[in-house]
Amino acid sequence: MTKTALITGITGQDGSYLAELLMTKGYKVAGMVRRSSTLNFERIDHLQNDIELVAGDLLDEGALIHLLRKVRPDEIYNLAAQSFVQTSFGQPVLTGETTALGVTRLLDAMRVVDPDARFYQASSSEMFGKVVEVPQTEATPFHPRSPYGVAKVYGHWITVNYRESYDLHATSGILFNHESPRRGLEFVTRKISHTVARIKLGLETELRLGDLDPQRDWGFAGDYVEAMWAMLQQDTPEDFVIATGETHSVREFCELAFSHVGLEWTDHVVQDDQFMRPAEVDLLIGDPTKARERLGWKPKTDFASLVRMMVDADLEDVARRHGLDG
Ligand code: NDP
Ligand code: GDR
Secondary structure (H helix, E strand, C coil): CCEEEEEECCCCEEEHHHHHHHHHHHCEEEEECCCCCCCCCHHHHHCCCCCCEECCCCCCCCHHHHHHHHHCCEEEEECCCCCCCHHHCCCHHHHHHHHHHHHHHHHHHHHHHHCEEEEEEEEEHHHHCCCCCCEECCCCCCCCHHHHHHHHHHHHHHHHHHHHHHCEEEEEEEEEEEEEECCCCHHHHHHHHHHHHHHHHHCCCCCCCCCCCCCCCCCEEHHHHHHHHHHCCCCCCEEEEEEECCEEEEHHHHHHHHCCCCCCHHHHEECCCHHCCCCCCCCCECHHHHHHHHCCCCCCHHHHHHHHHHHHHHHHHHHHHHCCCC
């Protein structure tokens, strides 16, 4: 029988990769989209004939109830969020409404309409924040360092709570940073790959960044959506850390991205206080042992391949947009 999946956040980076994956597995895919004055379907343009787009917003529980009655999904992937850490310092209440309470609204709608569906919550390594152990596992205590991280901790625990209180098949995937050519331009990896391409093509000379020391466990988004799906195929819902088990600094990402196009990063990178955060997360490195043992999941794309993939994609894209030779 064909399964139906509902993806919130389908217009985002992960939503587009997950929709592609589920379609190759024969799912009927519905994606929740919120109203905007201009269309922002760039990442899912190529899928639009094959997926159903339904209107809704994590801020409106009534709309979520109607939406679930209409779609009747077997699996719900809650990827929607205000996901940019820096913005969460400037818009902490909106971030809480969407990224924290939004999870309760959707879980509650599922409890009312579709208690037998399976639910995935997009939790984050930002919950570990000021880390209390290295590497971080499913058992590591949380110490978030931003309103975004705090909101994700709420989303994580409300998912656990609905699982325990109402016996829902609700899973929280604690995913470490994952990137791709579809990453939003304000996140540091894509900001670097995109600006490196513009510098290489003569459209720009400098790259302004904040702190270069933070270290992240960076993987490829295409690999990570496979883990989301695998988690919902488990008979018993549980939480999993998804990571590569390697960490690299922002500085290392710069070095590799510039050297890939034959440039020296120190000639172009300028530090700029406006990109510094009131509280920083210095070091993240995940231990994906449980995911490997229980889900059979492991990342396929290493750090250097990820950096090259992103720079090459931006070189091609920027050249095409400007009518230049890539
Ligand atoms: P993006 O920022 O690329 O996408 C976020 C999505 O959420 C967009 O589709 C956006 O819609 C939607 N959205 C925002 N607010 C609302 C709202 N009020 N109602 C409905 N939809 C809304 O995020 P990613 O794809 O990178 O991440 C997916 C999820 O995983 C997020 O929850 C993120 O916090 C989490 N996460 C991401 C990690 C990463 O490294 N990428 C790591 C760990 C967790 P619109 O296009 O209209 O703005
Ligand atoms: P992060 O991603 O905060 O880890 O959250 P981001 O790419 O924004 O920052 C990574 C690190 O780079 C430092 N940095 C800069 N960051 C940005 N965006 N711009 C800069 O100019 C810059 N200079 C240095 C940051 O301070 C930080 O240390 C991402 C999001 O996808 C979250 O939604 C997700 O939950 C986590 O990853 C895991």
